[in-house]
Amino acid sequence: MNTGFALRLFLDNLRKNFGINLMAVGIIGLALLILGIFLLIGVNLNAVVKHWGDQIQISVYLVDDLDATGTDKLRRKLLEMEEVLDTEYVSRDEALARFEGMLAGEADLLRGIEGNPFPASFEVKLAADFRTLSGVEKTAKKITLINGVDEVAYGREWLENFLAIIRIIKLVTVVVGTLILSSAVFIIYNTIKLTMYSRREEIGIMKLVGATDFFIRLPFVMEGVTQGVASALLSLLVLWLTFAVALKSMDLPFSLLAGATPLFLPFHLIGIFVISGAVLGVVGSMVSFREFLRV
Protein backbone atom coordinates (compact mmCIF):
# COMPACT_ATOMS: atom_id res chain seq x y z
CA MET A 1 0.00 0.00 0.00
CA ASN A 2 1.33 3.33 -1.06
CA THR A 3 0.73 5.56 1.97
CA GLY A 4 2.75 8.35 0.41
CA PHE A 5 0.31 8.48 -2.50
CA ALA A 6 -2.68 8.51 -0.15
CA LEU A 7 -1.10 11.39 1.73
CA ARG A 8 -0.45 13.34 -1.48
CA LEU A 9 -4.00 12.68 -2.64
CA PHE A 10 -5.34 13.77 0.72
CA LEU A 11 -3.39 17.07 0.64
CA ASP A 12 -4.43 17.62 -2.97
CA ASN A 13 -8.09 17.06 -2.06
CA LEU A 14 -7.82 19.33 0.95
CA ARG A 15 -6.57 22.12 -1.27
CA LYS A 16 -9.00 21.59 -4.12
CA ASN A 17 -12.07 21.02 -1.98
CA PHE A 18 -11.20 23.73 0.49
CA GLY A 19 -14.64 25.37 0.38
CA ILE A 20 -16.54 22.15 1.03
CA ASN A 21 -14.12 21.13 3.76
CA LEU A 22 -14.42 24.52 5.42
CA MET A 23 -18.19 24.26 5.37
CA ALA A 24 -18.05 20.78 6.85
CA VAL A 25 -15.69 21.92 9.61
CA GLY A 26 -18.08 24.81 10.35
CA ILE A 27 -21.13 22.56 10.65
CA ILE A 28 -19.38 19.81 12.58
CA GLY A 29 -17.76 22.48 14.76
CA LEU A 30 -21.18 23.90 15.58
CA ALA A 31 -22.49 20.47 16.55
CA LEU A 32 -19.44 19.91 18.74
CA LEU A 33 -19.83 23.39 20.23
CA ILE A 34 -23.29 22.51 21.50
CA LEU A 35 -21.81 19.36 22.97
CA GLY A 36 -19.01 21.45 24.49
CA ILE A 37 -21.43 23.91 26.08
CA PHE A 38 -23.25 21.00 27.61
CA LEU A 39 -19.99 19.51 28.89
CA LEU A 40 -19.00 22.86 30.37
CA ILE A 41 -22.30 23.16 32.21
CA GLY A 42 -21.90 19.57 33.36
CA VAL A 43 -18.39 20.16 34.68
CA ASN A 44 -19.52 23.18 36.68
CA LEU A 45 -22.62 21.48 37.96
CA ASN A 46 -20.45 18.62 39.07
CA ALA A 47 -18.16 21.02 40.90
CA VAL A 48 -21.13 22.56 42.68
CA VAL A 49 -22.48 19.16 43.64
CA LYS A 50 -19.06 18.15 44.92
CA HIS A 51 -18.81 21.37 46.85
CA TRP A 52 -22.18 20.71 48.42
CA GLY A 53 -21.23 17.13 49.06
CA ASP A 54 -18.34 18.34 51.19
CA GLN A 55 -20.94 19.86 53.49
CA ILE A 56 -22.32 16.48 54.36
CA GLN A 57 -21.04 15.91 57.84
CA ILE A 58 -21.98 14.38 61.15
CA SER A 59 -21.81 16.33 64.40
CA VAL A 60 -20.54 14.05 67.17
CA TYR A 61 -21.31 15.46 70.62
CA LEU A 62 -19.08 14.34 73.43
CA VAL A 63 -20.05 13.42 76.96
CA ASP A 64 -19.45 16.31 79.35
CA ASP A 65 -16.76 14.75 81.50
CA LEU A 66 -14.44 13.56 78.73
CA ASP A 67 -10.85 14.64 79.45
CA ALA A 68 -8.15 15.52 76.95
CA THR A 69 -6.82 11.97 76.67
CA GLY A 70 -10.31 10.63 76.13
CA THR A 71 -10.96 13.23 73.45
CA ASP A 72 -7.72 12.37 71.72
CA LYS A 73 -8.48 8.67 71.81
CA LEU A 74 -11.91 9.34 70.35
CA ARG A 75 -10.43 11.41 67.54
CA ARG A 76 -8.04 8.61 66.65
CA LYS A 77 -10.85 6.08 66.65
CA LEU A 78 -12.89 8.28 64.34
CA LEU A 79 -9.99 8.78 61.95
CA GLU A 80 -9.37 5.04 61.84
CA MET A 81 -12.84 4.49 60.39
CA GLU A 82 -12.82 4.11 56.59
CA GLU A 83 -16.00 6.20 56.41
CA VAL A 84 -14.28 9.23 57.95
CA LEU A 85 -12.33 11.66 55.80
CA ASP A 86 -11.50 14.27 58.42
CA THR A 87 -12.54 15.55 61.82
CA GLU A 88 -12.62 18.98 63.34
CA TYR A 89 -12.75 19.48 67.10
CA VAL A 90 -15.14 22.13 68.39
CA SER A 91 -14.58 22.89 72.08
CA ARG A 92 -17.38 24.05 74.35
CA ASP A 93 -16.10 27.63 74.24
CA GLU A 94 -15.92 27.58 70.48
CA ALA A 95 -19.44 26.21 70.25
CA LEU A 96 -20.68 29.06 72.40
CA ALA A 97 -18.71 31.59 70.38
CA ARG A 98 -20.20 30.21 67.14
CA PHE A 99 -23.67 30.42 68.54
CA GLU A 100 -23.09 33.97 69.67
CA GLY A 101 -21.79 34.78 66.19
CA MET A 102 -24.94 33.39 64.61
CA LEU A 103 -27.07 35.57 66.89
CA ALA A 104 -25.00 38.68 66.40
CA GLY A 105 -27.13 41.79 67.08
CA GLU A 106 -29.60 39.84 69.09
CA ALA A 107 -27.43 39.29 72.14
CA ASP A 108 -30.48 39.86 74.30
CA LEU A 109 -31.53 36.31 73.66
CA LEU A 110 -28.44 35.06 75.45
CA ARG A 111 -29.04 37.03 78.58
CA GLY A 112 -31.01 34.37 80.38
CA ILE A 113 -28.37 31.68 79.86
CA GLU A 114 -26.13 30.84 82.76
CA GLY A 115 -22.64 29.42 82.02
CA ASN A 116 -22.04 27.38 78.82
CA PRO A 117 -24.77 24.90 77.89
CA PHE A 118 -22.96 23.65 74.76
CA PRO A 119 -21.16 20.31 74.66
CA ALA A 120 -17.81 19.83 72.91
CA SER A 121 -18.08 18.06 69.54
CA PHE A 122 -16.31 16.66 66.49
CA GLU A 123 -17.45 17.75 63.03
CA VAL A 124 -16.89 14.58 61.01
CA LYS A 125 -16.46 14.84 57.25
CA LEU A 126 -17.32 11.70 55.34
CA ALA A 127 -15.39 9.98 52.60
CA ALA A 128 -17.03 10.42 49.19
CA ASP A 129 -18.30 6.82 49.01
CA PHE A 130 -20.37 7.25 52.16
CA ARG A 131 -22.15 10.46 51.26
CA THR A 132 -25.42 8.62 50.79
CA LEU A 133 -28.39 8.47 53.08
CA SER A 134 -27.67 4.91 54.19
CA GLY A 135 -23.95 5.65 54.37
CA VAL A 136 -24.51 8.57 56.69
CA GLU A 137 -27.03 6.64 58.79
CA LYS A 138 -24.77 3.61 59.22
CA THR A 139 -21.75 5.74 60.01
CA ALA A 140 -23.71 7.74 62.57
CA LYS A 141 -24.88 4.53 64.22
CA LYS A 142 -21.33 3.19 64.33
CA ILE A 143 -20.05 6.40 65.89
CA THR A 144 -22.75 6.34 68.57
CA LEU A 145 -21.26 3.11 69.88
CA ILE A 146 -17.81 4.63 70.51
CA ASN A 147 -16.91 5.40 74.11
CA GLY A 148 -17.22 9.06 75.00
CA VAL A 149 -19.89 9.86 72.40
CA ASP A 150 -23.04 11.32 73.80
CA GLU A 151 -25.10 11.95 70.68
CA VAL A 152 -24.77 12.32 66.89
CA ALA A 153 -26.69 14.64 64.55
CA TYR A 154 -26.70 14.99 60.77
CA GLY A 155 -29.79 16.87 59.58
CA ARG A 156 -31.63 13.97 58.03
CA GLU A 157 -34.27 16.01 56.23
CA TRP A 158 -31.75 18.32 54.59
CA LEU A 159 -29.70 15.32 53.52
CA GLU A 160 -32.69 13.61 51.95
CA ASN A 161 -33.60 16.70 49.93
CA PHE A 162 -30.05 17.28 48.89
CA LEU A 163 -29.57 13.73 47.65
CA ALA A 164 -32.88 13.87 45.77
CA ILE A 165 -31.80 17.04 43.97
CA ILE A 166 -28.52 15.44 43.00
CA ARG A 167 -30.32 12.39 41.63
CA ILE A 168 -32.52 14.62 39.49
CA ILE A 169 -29.53 16.62 38.26
CA LYS A 170 -27.73 13.41 37.29
CA LEU A 171 -30.76 12.02 35.49
CA VAL A 172 -31.35 15.23 33.55
CA THR A 173 -27.65 15.35 32.65
CA VAL A 174 -27.70 11.83 31.26
CA VAL A 175 -30.93 12.33 29.27
CA VAL A 176 -30.01 15.73 27.84
CA GLY A 177 -26.42 14.57 27.25
CA THR A 178 -27.57 11.51 25.30
CA LEU A 179 -29.91 13.64 23.19
CA ILE A 180 -27.23 16.20 22.41
CA LEU A 181 -24.61 13.57 21.70
CA SER A 182 -26.83 11.60 19.35
CA SER A 183 -27.91 14.68 17.43
CA ALA A 184 -24.25 15.76 17.16
CA VAL A 185 -23.32 12.33 15.80
CA PHE A 186 -26.24 12.49 13.36
CA ILE A 187 -25.22 15.95 12.12
CA ILE A 188 -21.58 14.93 11.76
CA TYR A 189 -22.41 11.73 9.91
CA ASN A 190 -24.68 13.56 7.48
CA THR A 191 -22.20 16.35 6.87
CA ILE A 192 -19.46 13.88 6.02
CA LYS A 193 -21.88 11.97 3.84
CA LEU A 194 -22.76 15.14 1.96
CA THR A 195 -19.14 16.05 1.32
CA MET A 196 -18.58 12.51 0.15
CA TYR A 197 -21.67 12.57 -2.02
CA SER A 198 -20.08 15.33 -4.05
CA ARG A 199 -17.20 12.93 -4.68
CA ARG A 200 -19.13 9.77 -5.48
CA GLU A 201 -18.24 9.91 -9.16
CA GLU A 202 -14.56 10.04 -8.38
CA ILE A 203 -14.92 7.10 -5.98
CA GLY A 204 -16.73 5.13 -8.67
CA ILE A 205 -14.03 5.81 -11.25
CA MET A 206 -11.28 4.76 -8.86
CA LYS A 207 -13.07 1.46 -8.35
CA LEU A 208 -13.56 0.91 -12.06
CA VAL A 209 -9.85 1.19 -12.79
CA GLY A 210 -9.06 -1.40 -10.13
CA ALA A 211 -8.40 0.43 -6.86
CA THR A 212 -9.21 -1.54 -3.72
CA ASP A 213 -11.69 -0.14 -1.21
CA PHE A 214 -8.89 0.30 1.30
CA PHE A 215 -6.80 2.27 -1.16
CA ILE A 216 -9.68 4.60 -2.01
CA ARG A 217 -10.75 4.96 1.57
CA LEU A 218 -7.39 5.94 3.04
CA PRO A 219 -7.23 9.57 1.82
CA PHE A 220 -10.90 10.03 2.72
CA VAL A 221 -10.30 8.76 6.23
CA MET A 222 -7.37 11.14 6.54
CA GLU A 223 -9.74 13.89 5.48
CA GLY A 224 -12.31 12.75 8.04
CA VAL A 225 -9.73 12.85 10.84
CA THR A 226 -8.63 16.33 9.78
CA GLN A 227 -12.21 17.57 9.64
CA GLY A 228 -12.98 16.05 13.03
CA VAL A 229 -9.90 17.44 14.77
CA ALA A 230 -10.21 20.86 13.14
CA SER A 231 -13.88 21.04 14.14
CA ALA A 232 -13.11 20.02 17.72
CA LEU A 233 -10.35 22.63 18.00
CA LEU A 234 -12.57 25.29 16.45
CA SER A 235 -15.45 24.58 18.80
CA LEU A 236 -13.09 24.53 21.81
CA LEU A 237 -11.72 27.91 20.80
CA VAL A 238 -15.20 29.40 20.44
CA LEU A 239 -16.25 27.78 23.71
CA TRP A 240 -13.23 29.17 25.53
CA LEU A 241 -13.72 32.65 24.12
CA THR A 242 -17.39 32.62 25.10
CA PHE A 243 -16.47 31.41 28.55
CA ALA A 244 -13.81 34.08 29.03
CA VAL A 245 -16.05 36.87 27.76
CA ALA A 246 -18.98 35.70 29.87
CA LEU A 247 -16.80 35.62 33.00
CA LYS A 248 -15.51 39.11 32.39
CA SER A 249 -18.49 41.01 31.17
CA MET A 250 -21.28 39.43 33.13
CA ASP A 251 -21.72 39.59 36.87
CA LEU A 252 -22.40 35.91 37.16
CA PRO A 253 -24.63 34.97 40.03
CA PHE A 254 -21.91 33.21 41.95
CA SER A 255 -24.33 32.32 44.68
CA LEU A 256 -25.79 30.02 42.08
CA LEU A 257 -22.57 28.08 42.08
CA ALA A 258 -22.76 27.99 45.87
CA GLY A 259 -19.24 29.17 46.41
CA ALA A 260 -17.61 27.01 43.73
CA THR A 261 -15.46 28.87 41.15
CA PRO A 262 -16.56 28.67 37.49
CA LEU A 263 -14.38 26.15 35.69
CA PHE A 264 -13.39 25.61 32.04
CA LEU A 265 -13.12 22.04 30.75
CA PRO A 266 -10.24 20.24 32.44
CA PHE A 267 -7.32 19.07 30.31
CA HIS A 268 -8.32 15.44 30.15
CA LEU A 269 -11.78 16.42 28.87
CA ILE A 270 -10.24 18.68 26.23
CA GLY A 271 -8.12 15.71 25.15
CA ILE A 272 -11.13 13.41 25.04
CA PHE A 273 -13.04 16.06 23.10
CA VAL A 274 -10.38 16.34 20.39
CA ILE A 275 -9.91 12.57 20.16
CA SER A 276 -13.69 12.13 19.90
CA GLY A 277 -13.66 14.61 17.02
CA ALA A 278 -11.05 12.49 15.26
CA VAL A 279 -12.91 9.24 15.95
CA LEU A 280 -16.21 10.72 14.75
CA GLY A 281 -14.43 11.87 11.58
CA VAL A 282 -13.02 8.40 10.91
CA VAL A 283 -16.20 6.49 11.73
CA GLY A 284 -18.34 8.99 9.82
CA SER A 285 -16.24 8.71 6.68
CA MET A 286 -15.98 4.91 6.93
CA VAL A 287 -19.72 4.44 7.38
CA SER A 288 -20.86 6.90 4.72
CA PHE A 289 -18.17 5.50 2.45
CA ARG A 290 -19.72 2.08 2.36
CA GLU A 291 -22.68 3.46 0.47
CA PHE A 292 -20.50 4.88 -2.28
CA LEU A 293 -18.22 1.90 -2.69
CA ARG A 294 -20.83 -0.32 -4.27
CA VAL A 295 -19.62 -0.10 -7.85
Next chain:
Amino acid sequence: MIELYHLFKVYERDIQALTDINLKIKKGEFVFLTGASGAGKTTLLKLLFAAEPASSGQILVNGRNVTRIRPRDIPGLRREIGVVFQDFKLINHWTVYQNVAFVLEILGMRRREIKRRVWLTLKRVHLQDKLDTYPRKLSGGEQQRVAIARALVNDPVILLSDEPTGNLDPDITLEIMKFFVEINARGTTVLLATHDRNLIEDFGKRVALLDRGRLISGGTEDSNPELVWKGAQR
Protein backbone atom coordinates in the same frame (compact mmCIF):
# COMPACT_ATOMS: atom_id res chain seq x y z
CA MET B 1 -9.08 -15.19 -22.97
CA ILE B 2 -12.75 -14.20 -22.91
CA GLU B 3 -15.44 -16.88 -22.89
CA LEU B 4 -19.15 -16.34 -22.45
CA TYR B 5 -21.59 -19.24 -22.07
CA HIS B 6 -25.36 -18.80 -22.19
CA LEU B 7 -25.06 -15.34 -20.75
CA PHE B 8 -28.24 -13.49 -19.80
CA LYS B 9 -28.62 -10.05 -18.39
CA VAL B 10 -32.04 -8.90 -17.24
CA TYR B 11 -32.47 -5.49 -15.70
CA GLU B 12 -35.22 -4.55 -13.31
CA ARG B 13 -38.74 -4.56 -14.68
CA ASP B 14 -37.80 -7.43 -16.98
CA ILE B 15 -35.78 -5.45 -19.47
CA GLN B 16 -33.84 -8.13 -21.26
CA ALA B 17 -30.47 -6.57 -22.17
CA LEU B 18 -28.61 -9.71 -23.21
CA THR B 19 -30.07 -13.05 -24.25
CA ASP B 20 -28.15 -16.32 -24.41
CA ILE B 21 -24.79 -14.92 -25.50
CA ASN B 22 -22.08 -17.43 -26.41
CA LEU B 23 -18.80 -15.84 -27.36
CA LYS B 24 -15.17 -16.98 -27.42
CA ILE B 25 -12.26 -14.64 -27.91
CA LYS B 26 -8.77 -16.13 -27.96
CA LYS B 27 -5.67 -14.59 -26.50
CA GLY B 28 -4.24 -11.95 -28.86
CA GLU B 29 -7.39 -11.59 -30.96
CA PHE B 30 -8.83 -8.28 -32.13
CA VAL B 31 -12.62 -8.31 -32.22
CA PHE B 32 -15.15 -5.66 -33.10
CA LEU B 33 -18.37 -5.83 -31.13
CA THR B 34 -21.01 -4.13 -33.17
CA GLY B 35 -24.72 -3.54 -33.44
CA ALA B 36 -27.17 -0.66 -33.32
CA SER B 37 -27.48 1.58 -30.24
CA GLY B 38 -29.20 -0.33 -27.48
CA ALA B 39 -28.17 -3.71 -28.87
CA GLY B 40 -26.32 -4.48 -25.63
CA LYS B 41 -22.70 -3.64 -26.49
CA THR B 42 -22.05 -1.52 -23.43
CA THR B 43 -23.84 -3.97 -21.14
CA LEU B 44 -21.74 -6.83 -22.44
CA LEU B 45 -18.52 -4.92 -21.79
CA LYS B 46 -19.66 -3.98 -18.29
CA LEU B 47 -20.27 -7.61 -17.42
CA LEU B 48 -16.71 -8.47 -18.41
CA PHE B 49 -15.09 -6.27 -15.76
CA ALA B 50 -17.75 -6.92 -13.13
CA ALA B 51 -19.29 -3.46 -13.23
CA GLU B 52 -22.62 -5.28 -13.43
CA PRO B 53 -23.55 -8.79 -12.33
CA ALA B 54 -24.80 -11.31 -14.88
CA SER B 55 -28.31 -12.67 -14.41
CA SER B 56 -27.27 -16.15 -15.46
CA GLY B 57 -24.63 -17.94 -17.51
CA GLN B 58 -20.86 -18.04 -17.22
CA ILE B 59 -18.17 -15.46 -17.90
CA LEU B 60 -14.51 -16.45 -18.00
CA VAL B 61 -11.96 -13.67 -18.35
CA ASN B 62 -8.26 -14.46 -18.30
CA GLY B 63 -8.92 -17.62 -16.31
CA ARG B 64 -11.22 -15.97 -13.79
CA ASN B 65 -14.84 -16.92 -13.37
CA VAL B 66 -16.32 -13.44 -13.29
CA THR B 67 -19.82 -14.67 -12.48
CA ARG B 68 -18.55 -16.11 -9.23
CA ILE B 69 -15.92 -13.55 -8.40
CA ARG B 70 -15.53 -12.51 -4.76
CA PRO B 71 -15.77 -8.74 -4.17
CA ARG B 72 -12.18 -8.62 -2.98
CA ASP B 73 -10.97 -10.16 -6.23
CA ILE B 74 -12.68 -7.56 -8.41
CA PRO B 75 -9.83 -4.99 -8.22
CA GLY B 76 -7.42 -7.72 -9.40
CA LEU B 77 -9.65 -8.49 -12.40
CA ARG B 78 -9.95 -4.81 -13.32
CA ARG B 79 -6.18 -4.36 -13.20
CA GLU B 80 -5.82 -6.99 -15.90
CA ILE B 81 -8.33 -5.23 -18.13
CA GLY B 82 -7.84 -1.78 -19.57
CA VAL B 83 -11.18 -0.09 -20.22
CA VAL B 84 -11.82 2.95 -22.39
CA PHE B 85 -15.24 4.18 -21.30
CA GLN B 86 -17.69 5.77 -23.66
CA ASP B 87 -17.97 8.80 -21.37
CA PHE B 88 -14.20 8.64 -20.59
CA LYS B 89 -14.72 8.66 -16.81
CA LEU B 90 -11.86 11.01 -16.08
CA ILE B 91 -11.61 12.67 -12.69
CA ASN B 92 -12.04 16.33 -13.52
CA HIS B 93 -10.15 17.84 -10.62
CA TRP B 94 -7.12 15.71 -11.37
CA THR B 95 -4.60 16.62 -14.02
CA VAL B 96 -4.04 14.44 -17.08
CA TYR B 97 -0.93 13.07 -15.38
CA GLN B 98 -2.80 12.23 -12.17
CA ASN B 99 -5.60 10.49 -14.05
CA VAL B 100 -3.22 8.22 -15.94
CA ALA B 101 -0.77 7.72 -13.07
CA PHE B 102 -3.50 6.58 -10.69
CA VAL B 103 -3.65 3.16 -12.36
CA LEU B 104 0.03 2.67 -11.57
CA GLU B 105 -0.21 4.17 -8.09
CA ILE B 106 -2.70 1.51 -7.06
CA LEU B 107 -0.16 -1.11 -8.12
CA GLY B 108 2.32 0.43 -5.69
CA MET B 109 4.84 1.25 -8.40
CA ARG B 110 7.77 3.57 -7.67
CA ARG B 111 7.23 7.23 -8.50
CA ARG B 112 10.08 7.44 -10.95
CA GLU B 113 8.81 4.43 -12.88
CA ILE B 114 5.28 5.86 -12.83
CA LYS B 115 6.52 9.15 -14.29
CA ARG B 116 8.42 7.37 -17.03
CA ARG B 117 5.53 5.13 -18.04
CA VAL B 118 2.92 7.86 -17.92
CA TRP B 119 5.05 10.12 -20.07
CA LEU B 120 5.72 7.38 -22.62
CA THR B 121 2.06 6.42 -22.81
CA LEU B 122 0.88 10.01 -23.17
CA LYS B 123 3.48 10.50 -25.87
CA ARG B 124 1.95 7.64 -27.82
CA VAL B 125 -1.41 9.46 -27.82
CA HIS B 126 0.33 12.80 -28.48
CA LEU B 127 -0.60 14.35 -25.18
CA GLN B 128 2.85 14.58 -23.60
CA ASP B 129 2.50 18.37 -23.53
CA LYS B 130 -0.75 18.26 -21.56
CA LEU B 131 0.51 16.53 -18.43
CA ASP B 132 -0.60 19.28 -16.08
CA THR B 133 -3.81 20.19 -17.87
CA TYR B 134 -7.20 19.39 -16.36
CA PRO B 135 -9.59 17.26 -18.47
CA ARG B 136 -12.18 20.04 -18.77
CA LYS B 137 -9.65 22.18 -20.62
CA LEU B 138 -9.23 19.47 -23.24
CA SER B 139 -11.29 18.81 -26.36
CA GLY B 140 -13.46 15.68 -26.50
CA GLY B 141 -10.88 13.92 -28.65
CA GLU B 142 -8.09 14.79 -26.26
CA GLN B 143 -10.08 13.56 -23.30
CA GLN B 144 -10.66 10.32 -25.12
CA ARG B 145 -6.95 9.93 -25.71
CA VAL B 146 -6.33 10.46 -21.99
CA ALA B 147 -8.86 7.71 -21.31
CA ILE B 148 -7.03 5.47 -23.78
CA ALA B 149 -3.69 6.27 -22.17
CA ARG B 150 -5.09 5.38 -18.78
CA ALA B 151 -6.42 2.07 -20.11
CA LEU B 152 -3.06 1.13 -21.60
CA VAL B 153 -0.52 2.47 -19.15
CA ASN B 154 -0.26 -0.73 -17.12
CA ASP B 155 -0.01 -3.04 -20.16
CA PRO B 156 -3.28 -4.89 -19.56
CA VAL B 157 -3.80 -8.35 -21.05
CA ILE B 158 -7.21 -7.29 -22.33
CA LEU B 159 -8.33 -3.96 -23.70
CA LEU B 160 -12.04 -3.17 -23.76
CA SER B 161 -13.15 -0.07 -25.53
CA ASP B 162 -16.62 1.40 -25.86
CA GLU B 163 -17.00 3.60 -28.95
CA PRO B 164 -13.39 4.77 -28.62
CA THR B 165 -13.45 6.84 -31.77
CA GLY B 166 -16.94 8.27 -31.51
CA ASN B 167 -15.75 11.78 -30.78
CA LEU B 168 -12.62 11.87 -32.88
CA ASP B 169 -12.02 13.44 -36.27
CA PRO B 170 -11.01 11.00 -39.05
CA ASP B 171 -7.26 11.64 -38.84
CA ILE B 172 -7.11 10.99 -35.15
CA THR B 173 -9.48 8.05 -35.49
CA LEU B 174 -7.08 6.41 -37.87
CA GLU B 175 -4.20 7.07 -35.57
CA ILE B 176 -5.98 5.74 -32.52
CA MET B 177 -7.02 2.64 -34.43
CA LYS B 178 -3.44 2.06 -35.56
CA PHE B 179 -2.49 2.41 -31.96
CA PHE B 180 -5.00 -0.28 -30.95
CA VAL B 181 -3.71 -2.56 -33.68
CA GLU B 182 -0.19 -2.02 -32.47
CA ILE B 183 -1.21 -2.81 -28.89
CA ASN B 184 -2.90 -5.92 -30.22
CA ALA B 185 0.21 -6.90 -32.15
CA ARG B 186 2.13 -6.87 -28.89
CA GLY B 187 -0.21 -9.50 -27.50
CA THR B 188 -3.04 -7.61 -25.87
CA THR B 189 -6.48 -9.01 -26.61
CA VAL B 190 -8.70 -6.21 -27.90
CA LEU B 191 -12.51 -6.06 -27.82
CA LEU B 192 -13.78 -2.89 -29.35
CA ALA B 193 -17.44 -1.89 -29.33
CA THR B 194 -18.43 0.38 -32.19
CA HIS B 195 -21.25 1.06 -34.58
CA ASP B 196 -18.89 2.77 -37.04
CA ARG B 197 -19.13 0.72 -40.21
CA ASN B 198 -16.12 2.31 -41.89
CA LEU B 199 -13.90 1.41 -39.02
CA ILE B 200 -14.87 -2.24 -39.25
CA GLU B 201 -14.42 -2.37 -43.01
CA ASP B 202 -11.07 -0.56 -42.94
CA PHE B 203 -9.54 -2.85 -40.41
CA GLY B 204 -10.97 -6.18 -41.50
CA LYS B 205 -11.00 -7.84 -38.12
CA ARG B 206 -13.40 -10.36 -36.69
CA VAL B 207 -16.85 -8.93 -35.98
CA ALA B 208 -19.31 -10.03 -33.30
CA LEU B 209 -22.74 -8.67 -34.10
CA LEU B 210 -25.35 -7.95 -31.48
CA ASP B 211 -28.98 -7.35 -32.31
CA ARG B 212 -31.45 -6.49 -29.56
CA GLY B 213 -29.46 -8.39 -26.98
CA ARG B 214 -28.73 -11.46 -29.07
CA LEU B 215 -25.41 -12.34 -30.67
CA ILE B 216 -26.45 -13.09 -34.22
CA SER B 217 -22.99 -13.83 -35.61
CA GLY B 218 -19.29 -13.75 -34.90
CA GLY B 219 -19.44 -15.80 -31.72
CA THR B 220 -16.35 -17.77 -32.70
CA GLU B 221 -13.08 -17.07 -34.45
CA ASP B 222 -14.02 -18.33 -37.93
CA SER B 223 -16.45 -15.58 -38.82
CA ASN B 224 -16.00 -13.52 -41.92
CA PRO B 225 -16.26 -9.81 -41.27
CA GLU B 226 -17.60 -9.06 -44.73
CA LEU B 227 -20.45 -11.52 -44.47
CA VAL B 228 -21.21 -10.51 -40.94
CA TRP B 229 -21.48 -6.90 -41.88
CA LYS B 230 -23.67 -7.61 -44.85
CA GLY B 231 -25.85 -9.72 -42.58
CA ALA B 232 -26.32 -6.75 -40.37
CA GLN B 233 -27.51 -4.65 -43.27
CA ARG B 234 -30.51 -6.81 -43.99
